[in-house]
Amino acid sequence: xxxxxxxxxxxxxxxxxxxxxxxxxxxxxxxxxxxxxxxxxxxxxxxxxxxxxxxxxxxxxxxxxxxxxxxxxxxxxxxxxxxxxxxxxxxxxxxxxxxxxxxxxxxxxxxxxxxxxxxxxxxxxxxxxxxxxxxxxxxxxxxxxxxxxxxxxxxxxxxxxxxxxxxxxxxxxxxxxxxxxxxxxxxxxxxxxxxxxxxxxxxxxxxxxxxxxxxxxxxxxxxxxxxxxxxxxxxxxxxxxxxxxxxxxxxxxxxxxxxxxxxxxxxxxxxxxxxxxxxxxxxxxxxxxxxxxxxxxxxxxxxxxxxxxxxxxxxxxxxxxxxxxx
Amino acid sequence: xxxxxxxxxxxxxxxxxxxxxxxxxxxxxxxxxxxxxxxxxxxxxxxxxxxxxxxxxxxxxxxxxxxxxxxxxxxxxxxxxxxxxxxxxxxxxxxxxxxxxxxxxxxxxxxxxxxxxxxxxxxxxxxxxxxxxxxxxxxxxxxxxxxxxxxxxxxxxxxxxxxxxxxxxxxxxxxxxxxxxxxxxxxxxxxxxxxxxxxxxxxxxxxxxxxxxxxxxxxxxxxxxxxxxxxxxxxxxxxxxxxxxxxxxxxxxxxxxxxxxxxxxxxxxxxxxxxxxxxxxxxxxxxxxxxxxxxxxxxxxxxxxxxxxxxxxxxxxxxxxxxxxxxxxxxxxxxxxxxxxxxxxxxxxxxxxxxxxxxxxxxxxxxxxxxxxxxxxxxxxxxxxxxxxxxxxxxxxxxxxxxxxxxxxxxxxxx
Numbered sequence: 005x006x007x008x009x010x011x012x013x014x015x016x017x018x019x020x021x022x023x024x025x026x027x028x029x030x031x032x033x034x035x036x037x038x039x040x041x042x043x044x045x046x047x048x049x050x051x052x053x054x055x056x057x058x059x060x061x062x063x064x065x066x067x068x069x070x071x072x073x074x075x076x077x078x079x080x081x082x083x084x085x086x087x088x089x090x091x092x093x094x095x096x097x098x099x100x101x102x103x104x105x106x107x108x109x110x111x112x113x114x115x116x117x118x119x120x121x122x123x124x125x126x127x128x129x130x131x132x133x134x135x136x137x138x139x140x141x142x143x144x145x146x147x148x149x150x151x152x153x154x155x156x157x158x159x160x161x162x163x164x165x166x167x168x169x170x171x172x173x174x175x176x177x178x179x180x181x182x183x184x185x186x187x188x189x190x191x192x193x194x195x196x197x198x199x200x201x202x203x204x205x206x207x208x209x210x211x212x213x214x215x216x217x218x219x220x221x222x223x224x225x226x227x228x229x230x231x232x233x234x235x236x237x238x239x240x241x242x243x244x245x246x247x248x249x250x251x252x253x254x255x256x257x258x259x260x261x262x263x264x265x266x267x268x269x270x271x272x273x274x275x276x277x278x279x280x281x282x283x284x285x286x287x288x289x290x291x292x293x294x295x296x297x298x299x300x301x302x303x304x305x306x307x308x309x310x311x312x313x314x315x316x317x318x319x320x321x322x323x324x325x326x327x328x329x330x
Numbered sequence: 331x332x333x334x335x336x337x338x339x340x341x342x343x344x345x346x347x348x349x350x351x352x353x354x355x356x357x358x359x360x361x362x363x364x365x366x367x368x369x370x371x372x373x374x375x376x377x378x379x380x381x382x383x384x385x386x387x388x389x390x391x392x393x394x395x396x397x398x399x400x401x402x403x404x405x406x407x408x409x410x411x412x413x414x415x416x417x418x419x420x421x422x423x424x425x426x427x428x429x430x431x432x433x434x435x436x437x438x439x440x441x442x443x444x445x446x447x448x449x450x451x452x453x454x455x456x457x458x459x460x461x462x463x464x465x466x467x468x469x470x471x472x473x474x475x476x477x478x479x480x481x482x483x484x485x486x487x488x489x490x491x492x493x494x495x496x497x498x499x500x501x502x503x504x505x506x507x508x509x510x511x512x513x514x515x516x517x518x519x520x521x522x523x524x525x526x527x528x529x530x531x532x533x534x535x536x537x538x539x540x541x542x543x544x545x546x547x548x549x550x551x552x553x554x555x556x557x558x559x560x561x562x563x564x565x566x567x568x569x570x571x572x573x574x575x576x577x578x579x580x581x582x583x584x585x586x587x588x589x590x591x592x593x594x595x596x597x598x599x600x601x602x603x604x605x606x607x608x609x610x611x612x613x614x615x616x617x618x619x620x621x622x623x624x625x626x627x628x629x630x631x632x633x634x635x636x637x638x639x640x641x642x643x644x645x646x647x648x649x650x651x652x653x654x655x656x657x658x659x660x661x662x663x664x665x666x667x668x669x670x671x672x673x674x675x676x677x678x679x680x681x682x683x684x685x686x687x688x689x690x691x692x693x694x695x696x697x698x699x700x701x702x703x704x705x706x707x708x709x710x711x712x713x714x715x716x717x718x719x720x721x722x723x724x725x726x727x728x729x730x731x732x733x734x735x736x737x738x739x740x741x742x743x744x745x
Contacts, residue, residue: 012628063561067561068562069567073558076549076551077557084396087396087404089404090400091402091407094359095405098359100406101386127397289604
């Protein structure tokens with residue numbers, strides 16, 4: 005499955021968009037970029053069926069009577085996008101067996117936010133992966149329940165302030181650490197798993213193409229900036245997105261279920277070889293209002309250092325998994 | 331009317347197996363199900379049909395009933411025939427998606443082996459599970475025995491897929507009493523009678539106009555305009571869409587009757603007019619109303635009382651949603667006393683669900699009968715002839731003026 009494909013910017017730019025402008029997603033939201041890159045990565049995006057969990061992406065793209073989607077698209081509920089995709093996949097399989105559907109079975113692509121993936125939808129995702137349905141599940145991870153007004157999720161990072169984990173006099177934002185969803189999915193041992201960052205678009209599309217080529221379920225974990233929830237000027241979206249990987253907070257890696265190997269990829273592979281180029285997490289944190297209480301009114305070195313140490317611990321763990329550090 | 335009854339064979343099947351045989355004969359594209367007593371035999375038998383290659387169905391062994399219904403939604407939206415089965419807590423777990431399935435106008439068929447809802451946990455029959463989801467926009471049928479279960483599952487696909495309906499259909503039958511009780515069931519010898527002759531081959535999603543182009547109402551990627559299923563629908567359109575759904579479920583009333591009649595011509599079997607099943611009602615002064623398997627016992631008691639010269643009859647409600655209130659009004663127009671028997675909880679309600687709607691329907695009559703409610707058989711509590719006889723005698727007492735009418739009573743329960 006390691007077919008080498010090196011897409012050029014021109015090649016990607018020339019591919020049509022299947023999510024139209026005019027949707028109501030915020031400037032600074034990376035979700036539509038995630039959608040565009042995902043569908044541009046597919047060799048035959050025309051033969052695609054899209055499934056969307058409840059969330060910002062769903063509500064902002066389909067306010068009746070309008071739709072931003074140029075591919076067949078279904079939204080069922082919040083926690084069941086993977087189960088819905090199972091049904092779509094199974095139906096086309098059966099229709100093919102019966103000769104009713106004569107072409108190649110369509111590619112099923114699922115888009116779900118972190119709430120619908122880490123929390124309420126984890127069971128249906130795990131079930132669908134265990135059953136081995138062929139679909140590409142794309143998590144656009146903006147690290148909180150943004151659609152309902154910025155509540156903490158299992159993905160919200162430590163110390164981030166949300167409306168249900170506010171920075172108060174006693175608690176410094178969310179007291180728990182982010183759930184390692186990619187490893188959890190990889191632990192099923194039958195799914196192609198990859199983390200991606202829309203800033204590093206080439207790494208992104210190559211991984212989606214691998215997911216397409218893999219004969220089984222795949223899971224693409226995209227970090228997805230949210231100007232409203234992370235509290236930044238929309239113009240900073242891609243810069244912050246880039247920093248998520250450059251600080252090793254969202255390293256780029258993939259899990260190959262056939263070899264059971266982890267690979268560190270793209271910019272993260274560069275950082276693995278050039279550790280001096282790793283950017284301190286502070287550079288990422290200080291651009292976002294959700295971490296403002298780490299700097300004002302007093303600088304909380306204890307918390308900043310705790311985050312930095314945790315990130316390096318997880319980065320080392322990943323390096324070991326990828327065989328880059330013993 | 332000329333009937334060409336098709337060749338059938340007798341098999342010894344319990345209610346669950348009858349469902350599995352009906353599903354085998356329909357050969358849905360997707361069956362997504364999760365085990366729960368007393369439904370489990372359905373998916374066990376059906377898995378055997380899959381394992382033996384008798385059907386080309388994709389059997390999706392989901393990890394919960396919520397996912398079962400969710401997968402059915404995906405499969406039906408993709409243009410396939412989708413089927414599932416559950417009971418009790420499983421049905422409650424599905425609740426959220428039941429409403430979505432009906433609002434997306436997806437012709438899913440589901441078998442329910444009716445069972446009491448936890449807590450306390452109990453695996454035996456009552457109708458509380460189905461009654462809890464009676465407003466979910468599904469067509470709901472209640473069967474009396476395994477034969478009717480086989481027949482009704484097959485009919486359900488045709489009802490659901492009718493372009494005037496396009497709604498999911500729930501086929502109910504009593505857990506254990508029917509699901510686990512074997513009887514002689516006639517099934518079609520040749521499955522193609524069901525698949526081709528009755529259902530007309532694979533499901534054909536309806537065509538709609540979208541942006542001036544004709545498209546199939548499905549997730550078919552070949553549609554000239556792709557369909558968006560399940561968009562955000564706010565105050566400016568939601569109500570109109572709910573009205574369309576309301577029209578559809580009312581349309582189901584005629585379609586249930588038509589499909590029942592069409593099926594009867596193939597099978598030779600009828601259940602009243604398809605929506606209600608009257609028994610000895612023509613000259614009755616006293617009527618009892620019930621659903622599920624209890625009417626079988628009730629007929630035995632009625633026969634006994636008829637021999638004693640008591641003019642008592644039975645109305646079995648086969649179609650519960652849409653509620654056939656006009657048939658009920660006509661069937662009970664001349665009776666003086668009605669006893670409605672609910673096998674369901676009525677926590678905090680004036681009476682059981684069947685009672686409330688029957689009594690409301692009869693309000694239309696100028697001279698209204700006395701209508702009283704009996705709650706019975708919760709959690710599988712035995713419902714023997716003697717218990718019904720006692721209640722029926724009470725109805726006779728009300729008719730004769732020796733007993734004062736009441737709203738509701740709980741029978742077969744210790745104080």
